[in-house]
Amino acid sequence: MARTISYMQAINEAMAQEMERDKTVIVFGEDNIGGTGAPGEIDAWGGVLGVTKGLHGKFPDQIMDTPISESAFIGAAAGAACSGLRPVAELMFVDFMGVCFDQIFNQAAKFKYMFGGKAKTPMVIRTMYGAGIRAASQHSQSLYSIFTHIPGLKVVVPSNPYDAKGLMITSIRDDDPVIFLENKVQYAEEGEVPEESYTIPFGEAEIVREGDDVTIVAIGRMVNMAKQAAESLSSEGINCEIVDPRTLSPLDTDTIYESVENTGRLVVVDESNPRCSLASDIVALVSQNCFDSLEAAPQMVTAPHVPPPFSGVLEDLYVPDAERVAAAVKATTGTSAKA
Amino acid sequence: MSEIKKLGMPKWGLTMTEGTVVEWLVEEGTELSNGDQVVEVESEKINNAVESSASGVLRRRVANEGDVLPVGGLLGVIAAADVPDDEIDAFVKEFEENFVPEEEGESGPAPETVEVGGRQIQFLKLGDEGSTATPLVMIPGYGGDINIFVFNQETLAADRPVYAVDMPGHGGSTKEVGDGTIDFFVEVVDGFLASQGIEKAHFAGHSMGGAIASSYALAHPDKVASLILLASAGYGEEINSDYIEGFIGANKRRDMKSALQMLFADPDLVTRDLVNDILSYKRKDGVNESLRTVADSVFADGKQRVVDASELGVPVLAIWGSEDRIVPASHADNLPKDAKVERIEGKGHMVQMEAAGPTNRAIGEFLGGF
Numbered sequence: 001m002a003r004t005i006s007y008m009q010a011i012n013e014a015m016a017q018e019m020e021r022d023k024t025v026i027v028f029g030e031d032n033i034g035g036t037g038a039p040g041e042i043d044a045w046g047g048v049l050g051v052t053k054g055l056h057g058k059f060p061d062q063i064m065d066t067p068i069s070e071s072a073f074i075g076a077a078a079g080a081a082c083s084g085l086r087p088v089a090e091l092m093f094v095d096f097m098g099v100c101f102d103q104i105f106n107q108a109a110k111f112k113y114m115f116g117g118k119a120k121t122p123m124v125i126r127t128m129y130g131a132g133i134r135a136a137s138q139h140s141q142s143l144y145s146i147f148t149h150i151p152g153l154k155v156v157v158p159s160n161p162y163d164a165k166g167l168m169i170t171s172i173r174d175d176d177p178v179i180f181l182e183n184k185v186q187y188a189e190e191g192e193v194p195e196e197s198y199t200i201p202f203g204e205a206e207i208v209r210e211g212d213d214v215t216i217v218a219i220g221r222m223v224n225m226a227k228q229a230a231e232s233l234s235s236e237g238i239n240c241e242i243v244d245p246r247t248l249s250p251l252d253t254d255t256i257y258e259s260v261e262n263t264g265r266l267v268v269v270d271e272s273n274p275r276c277s278l279a280s281d282i283v284a285l286v287s288q289n290c291f292d293s294l295e296a297a298p299q300m301v302t303a304p305h306v307p308p309p310f311s312g313v314l315e316d317l318y319v320p321d322a323e324r325v326a327a328a329v330k331a332t333t334g335t336s337a338k339a
Numbered sequence: 340m341s342e343i344k345k346l347g348m349p350k351w352g353l354t355m356t357e358g359t360v361v362e363w364l365v366e367e368g369t370e371l372s373n374g375d376q377v378v379e380v381e382s383e384k385i386n387n388a389v390e391s392s393a394s395g396v397l398r399r400r401v402a403n404e405g406d407v408l409p410v411g412g413l414l415g416v417i418a419a420a421d422v423p424d425d426e427i428d429a430f431v432k433e434f435e436e437n438f439v440p441e442e443e444g445e446s447g448p449a450p451e452t453v454e455v456g457g458r459q460i461q462f463l464k465l466g467d468e469g470s471t472a473t474p475l476v477m478i479p480g481y482g483g484d485i486n487i488f489v490f491n492q493e494t495l496a497a498d499r500p501v502y503a504v505d506m507p508g509h510g511g512s513t514k515e516v517g518d519g520t521i522d523f524f525v526e527v528v529d530g531f532l533a534s535q536g537i538e539k540a541h542f543a544g545h546s547m548g549g550a551i552a553s554s555y556a557l558a559h560p561d562k563v564a565s566l567i568l569l570a571s572a573g574y575g576e577e578i579n580s581d582y583i584e585g586f587i588g589a590n591k592r593r594d595m596k597s598a599l600q601m602l603f604a605d606p607d608l609v610t611r612d613l614v615n616d617i618l619s620y621k622r623k624d625g626v627n628e629s630l631r632t633v634a635d636s637v638f639a640d641g642k643q644r645v646v647d648a649s650e651l652g653v654p655v656l657a658i659w660g661s662e663d664r665i666v667p668a669s670h671a672d673n674l675p676k677d678a679k680v681e682r683i684e685g686k687g688h689m690v691q692m693e694a695a696g697p698t699n700r701a702i703g704e705f706l707g708g709f
């Protein structure tokens with residue numbers, strides 16, 4: 001039965017249901033159980049923004065705190081996964097991932113390949129991405145393209161509470177390492193989510209809105225910007241089709257190509273920096289595979305090629321918004337100057 | 340003054356709040372009879388034709404093709420030919436000034452859940468609480484839920500209480516299906532009737548729901564007033580096993596769309612939202628296992644379990660689409676000789692959706708005889 005819960009609650013519920021179903025599912029990271037017994041705390045802090053709150057009370061044997069040593073506990077997750085457990089490691093901000101690149105890129109991602117398919121590494125790294133909460137440049141990047149570049153990793157970027165729950169359950173049950181990126185700005189966003197456990201397959205994009213003039217491929221939180229833009233453009237007679245890839249690796253290129261072949265125009269909205277990004281990758285793929293269908297040059301709407309600023313004024317300019325998406329759409333339809 | 344009738348945006352399903360005018364099917368000035376198809380409308384879930392609820396002339400097409408109207412909004416105006424134009428204008432003006440769309444959340448009756456034999460069973464009851472008319476119980480088919488009666492239940496509830504019930508393994512009911520046999524579902528139906536204090540009911544079953552209703556009538560003839568069989572299973576061995584296996588196997592949109600298109604004569608009726616709804620049901624834990632169990636019990640080896648039609652001792656109405664690709668329409672030949680059979684040309688397995696108006700009229704006339 002569906003009811004309305006938040007993006008954060010959906011992720012929490014997914015972990016709780018999987019920990020209940022499978023005792024080999026363990027959760028660890030910083031401050032998951034910290035704060036237990038502290039004044040005003042009935043359970044634990046539940047991580048830096050409280051996503052795991054309540055899990056310690058329900059599953060005390062399956063959740064633990066780690067020292068502030070990302071390289072150590074991500075390495076431990078890879079080892080635990082190879083040893084028969086299904087760890088979900090919370091690495092607060094994706095910006096901190098740099099210190100554990102070896103564990104992720106050089107170890108976990110390669111185990112299956114290097115051991116002839118005999119090794120399984122069923123681990124999930126949960127992490128937050130995105131600007132918008134005045135958390136400055138070391139807590140606000142959108143680094144999903146870095147993980148997408150690495151074969152052997154699966155990369156998940158849910159855009160709404162329903163997808164967040166279903167994709168998290170799929171991630172935990174998957175036998176490969178999964179990087180699960182949560183947009184911190186969306187944690188309070190609510191939507192209909194079934195109470196039952198359910199899975200959403202990797203590699204299937206969602207067509208959020210049907211249209212026949214322009215395809216907007218939007219990633220994570222940018223789906224909301226695309227929806228706002230499409231709504232305003234519809235009053236001008238421009239019908240946008242919005243494609244949410246949901247997983248960046250595997251990427252559902254079939255749905256993207258099919259949409260572009262129908263509309264003839266492409267705008268990619270990606271909160272990350274523009275160079276070597278998902279936006280540039282999707283534009284390249286479409287240009288290579290759908291060239292004959294294109295009626296205009298594909299457009300990218302991204303952050304500028306600078307670190308996320310701390311200044312609120314500048315941060316607001318940094319994150320792509322609906323107006324910029326609409327301008328890019330109009331650039332493809334020839335109804336205004338290039339965005 | 341002659342009566343002026345509103346042709347309004349219908350409400351197809353509990354979640355529908357607005358619809359888009361796709362195409363007018365008749366010109367202004369056309370003489371209409373009650374039940375004539377007037378305008379095609381698209382909701383989030385499905386396309387269908389809005390039928391005239393009155394006889395008269397279509398005097399005004401108020402909504403244009405492409406317009407999005409809230410439920411209850413004015414599509415057009417029907418009146419006698421001699422009603423002056425200024426009265427039509429005044430009617431439209433008054434409507435536009437006074438119409439208040441229902442607010443989000445004002446969705447009317449909601450599905451309920453009751454425990455039957457330790458399982459949670461979801462159902463939707465529509466109709467007058469105080470009615471003493473014999474109720475109608477509607478049972479969806481394999482893989483289907485109460486939403487398949489979205490075009491029927493409200494209309495039929497004008498005369499009697501109508502219950503649409505999700506069987507175990509389906510819709511919002513418990514996913515556990517025991518041995519998955521028709522006898523299992525018969526027990527659930529009996530428990531459901533007891534839970535609602537229903538001593539006797541008319542039954543309408545679609546596809547496998549027809550086989551369940553038929554078996555219930557054989558097991559409990561004293562509790563069945565009549566049987567309405569919609570593209571019913573159980574009256575011949577043939578069944579489209581490509582559909583059954585395709586439905587179980589489909590986990591992605593493309594595969595599910597292909598499977599669902601077998602259900603309709605017009606494949607364009609399978610919308611993106613319909614596919615998404617079915618996929619979100621299929622992706623819940625336990626659903627595929629339940630569907631497998633039921634298929635192996637009811638459609639083992641690609642053949643249906645056939646009910647003994649000769650033993651049915653209740654009035655029967657059967658409605659079949661001539662283009663049914665799941666259960667052949669020829670199975671109607673195996674019904675008892677006194678069964679009333681309606682074959683609707685050019686429609687498929689989901690005849691109650693593709694030909695909602697004729698289906699509702701046939702059922703209404705049939706039930707009116709009791």
